[in-house]
Amino acid sequence: MAAWHFSHPAPTPFKTVKVVKGDLQQNVLATGQLDAVRKVDVGAQVSGQLESLYVEIGDRVKKGQLLGVIDPQQAQNSIREGEATLRELHAQLQQAQAEQQLAAVTLQRNQALAKLQAVSRQDLDQAATQLAVKKAQVGTIQAQIARNQASLDTAKINLAFTRIEAPMDGDVVQITTLQGQTVIAAQQAPNILTLADLSTMLVKAQVSEADVISLKPGQKAWFTVLGDPNRRFDGVLKDIQPTPEKVNNAIFYYARFEVPNPEGLLRLQMTAQVHIQLAGVNQVQVIPLAALGDQIADNRYHVSILKQGKEEKREVAIGLRNNIDVQILSGLNIGDEVIVSRGGAEAL
Numbered sequence: 001m002a003a004w005h006f007s008h009p010a011p012t013p014f015k016t017v018k019v020v021k022g023d024l025q026q027n028v029l030a031t032g033q034l035d036a037v038r039k040v041d042v043g044a045q046v047s048g049q050l051e052s053l054y055v056e057i058g059d060r061v062k063k064g065q066l067l068g069v070i071d072p073q074q075a076q077n078s079i080r081e082g083e084a085t086l087r088e089l090h091a092q093l094q095q096a097q098a099e100q101q102l103a104a105v106t107l108q109r110n111q112a113l114a115k116l117q118a119v120s121r122q123d124l125d126q127a128a129t130q131l132a133v134k135k136a137q138v139g140t141i142q143a144q145i146a147r148n149q150a151s152l153d154t155a156k157i158n159l160a161f162t163r164i165e166a167p168m169d170g171d172v173v174q175i176t177t178l179q180g181q182t183v184i185a186a187q188q189a190p191n192i193l194t195l196a197d198l199s200t201m202l203v204k205a206q207v208s209e210a211d212v213i214s215l216k217p218g219q220k221a222w223f224t225v226l227g228d229p230n231r232r233f234d235g236v237l238k239d240i241q242p243t244p245e246k247v248n249n250a251i252f253y254y255a256r257f258e259v260p261n262p263e264g265l266l267r268l269q270m271t272a273q274v275h276i277q278l279a280g281v282n283q284v285q286v287i288p289l290a291a292l293g294d295q296i297a298d299n300r301y302h303v304s305i306l307k308q309g310k311e312e313k314r315e316v317a318i319g320l321r322n323n324i325d326v327q328i329l330s331g332l333n334i335g336d337e338v339i340v341s342r343g344g345a346e347a348l
């Protein structure tokens with residue numbers, strides 16, 4: 001930004017500043033809030049008592065790390081019961097298959113005797129029916145085995161679910177369920193804790209509907225935080241969320257961008273003073289916006305300068321402007337003293 005040098009002549013009814021070279025940016029200003037780019041709720045997929053919890057808020061964990069254990073007794077009992085049922089069904093299957101084989105042999109023998117007219121038609125039909133019954137019994141038992149095997153597989157999965165592991169690298173930022181509490185996984189997984197990857201932060205800037213039309217992804221953005229207003233964190237605008245938020249009858253949109261956080265200085269829910277750059281120029285003639293006089297035409301204004309103690313009007317063409325300064329394209333020279341106020345004030 002331009003650094004203004006105020007002249008110090010003898011008392012004069014004008015306050016003046018000199019035209020200087022400086023950098024000028026046109027920014028959208030907004031208030032934002034920090035969040036993690038990646039944040040997940042880690043839940044329980046089985047019901048039971050949270051037997052152990054191995055982490056505390058603030059702990060940093062690695063993907064796959066064991067975070068806690070839900071009482072595995074119920075899942076273990078289901079596995080033992082399923083395995084016992086399967087053993088019993090396999091024994092029944094062996095017996096049914098043996099009976100089926102015997103029925104097949106009996107039918108073959110009766111068919112041979114029938115050709116010699118040594119067995120009645122009724123005996124032959126009974127043998128055929130007996131074989132069909134034994135085949136059906138084998139099929140029924142095989143279906144029971146398949147169903148119970150699926151139940152056993154589910155029980156083993158549920159046993160694995162009693163071990164709560166980290167789905168990603170991150171920091172424990174919230175613990176919802178304490179050790180000893182019972183969780184019930186009915187329609188949705190109850191939350192145990194929340195992990196956040198704080199190595200990269202997401203800035204959500206609340207932009208008014210008047211300013212949002214000027215924004216587009218790829219624009220430079222930066223912010224400061226209340227705890228360190230002199231430090232600037234830079235990023236690039238990622239997107240503008242399409243759904244607005246209504247606050248006191250005013251419409252706002254969220255513009256988002258990411259910033260690295262290698263030192264861990266930035267934290268969740270911090271307030272950010274956000275600047276999104278719409279345009280910028282470097283080392284150009286700039287004067288305070290207050291120095292502009294009457295508008296003559298588009299981007300053309302009158303400016304008063306002080307020359308040899310006398311007021312003189314100049315016509316200037318302006319370029320970029322913000323709430324403080326304006327770029328001068330033509331009509332003034334470096335060092336010219338422009339009048340910014342009048343009315344008996346001394347030049348500073």
